[in-house]
Amino acid sequence: MERTMEGLLKELEELKKEAYIGNEEKAKQRREKGILSARERIEKLLDPGTFVEIQPLVLARNTDFGLDKKRKHGDGVIAGYGKINGRLVFVYAQDFTFMGGSLGELHAKKIAYLLDLAMKVGAPVIGLNDSGGARIQEGVDALSGYGQIFFRNVLASGVIPQIAVIMGPSAGGAVYSPALMDFVIMVENTSYMYITGPKVVKAVIGEDVDHQQLGGADAHTKKSGVAHLKARSDEEALELVRKLLSYLPQNNMEDPPYVNTGDDPMRTDPELRNVVPTNPNVPYDMHEVIKRVVDNGEFFEIQPEWAKNIIIGFARIGGYTVGIIANQPAHLAGVLDIDSSDKASRFIRFCDAFNIPIVTFVDVPGFMPGTRQEHGGIIRHGAKMLYAYSEATVPKITVIIRKAYGGAYLAMCSKDLGADIVYAWPTAEIAVMGPEGAVDVIFRKELTTIEIPEEREKKRQEFIDEYRRKYANPYRAAERGYIDDVIDPAETRPKIYLALQMLRNKREKRPPKKHGNMPV
Structure with missing residues (x-):
């Protein structure tokens, strides 16, 4: 049967539809908890109508352990470029509704390619992270994928701004890409980062701890310092990205953008x-x-x-x-x-x-x-x-x-x-x-010769005043x-x-x- 353009386009449409949708049932369940889908996150982040997707048709090569029945085009990550306040940015969003957002070979190559493109053209990268970690079924291919991303994070460091937004789990090897980026933003209650989870912690050291206590937004913004900013919702996290980027240049060869704030630079403030x-x-x-x-x-x-x-x-x-x-x-x-x-x-x-x-x-x-x-x-x-x-x-x-x-x-x-x-x-x-410490060092012997405490303290205060007048x-x-x-x-x-x-x-x-x- 002769193929027609209409038939070819229909086939293409079906393939892209598969890559576009993800798992709608899981996405609906998450939406009820206030969690946006991967595509919704990109839409909220970028200027309307500016997103251009790249490599939507990648498909996992590995078929072991039932992957042949699970794999889908797109491989669980959406990647592309668009604009924020009229300026070019690159963005990828992991889709937790597909195999828990797990990172496999093609998933990783897609992110690595995006980082390569961003470095070539000199534009910031934003990673919307929502992944349970490496796709275990893909074995060393998944580990290699992490290595490829880490390597590019390092190459891009100091060349283009890199921002990671943790919007769900980020476990195991997945935590190191955000850690290598410039800024990490976490969403309260729904995001967490750790190398080893609560079950491993319990098994190894006998400590009972849940996901949030171990690696939630509070843990990393208040205790570890791994995360830089905390948001109350997905929407607020994405708005923080937009605001942060407004202060930054596109790359290391540019200066930050000038903004006419309307505030007189020569303004004085007697207060x-x-x-x-x-x-x-x-x-x-x-x-x-x-x-x-x-x-x-x-x-x-x-x-x-x-x-x-x-x-x-x-x-x-x-x-x-x-x-x-x-x-x-x-x-x-x-x-x-x-x-x-x-x-x-x-x-x-x-x-x-x-x-x-x-x-x-x-x-x-x-x-x-x-x-x-x-x-x-x-x-x-x-x-x-x-x-x-x-x-x-x-x-x-x-x-x-x-x-x-x-x-x-x-x-x-x-x-x-x-x-x-x-x-x-x-x-x-x-x-x-400080004057007090300096006096105790410089005049220690002289002060110890004064036996009456009141007189000794009076003399000490005189020395402090003299030191402050001359040096402090x-x-x-x-x-x-x-x-x-x-x-x-x-x-x-x-x-x-x-x-x-x-x-x-x-x-x-x-x-x-x-x-x-x-x-x-």
């Missing part, structure tokens, strides 16, 4: 003079400083629930994207510890990779003391911040708000670590250590050129904006090397 207590021992919320400095008070915070003693996130100043890093005196007095060092270091390196200027607000009393921190490797973790700031060649502007003591002062983007411009408020205290202020550092100016807090925004404008064409050459050896 900043009242936000920070002059008493260095009184806490305050650094968010108040940040929001008064950035455009329209809009600050997109990253990892807000983990390592709260340091704040990181994106904002705009004069319409230009900046990465904000700031100590938080309202939590643990703003000290640097293992987690906060890791949090800041990774963010610094992301900003540097994607041409995002870094603005650092400093109020740091030092590194966290104690055996837990020392035995946990605070030396190595703290060194990551020194490394990340020193390595970064993007414009770096530092504002010392209050305390800047010892090695932690250096770690918060001091002039010695390559800061281009360093400003200080009149409240700044830049010193080797911004002026000694200004005299030595370690800071560029002491400024009125009200003028912080215009000072930063003018510095950013001056540094827009900054070029910095470094010694040639394959790569450094960061103390990871």
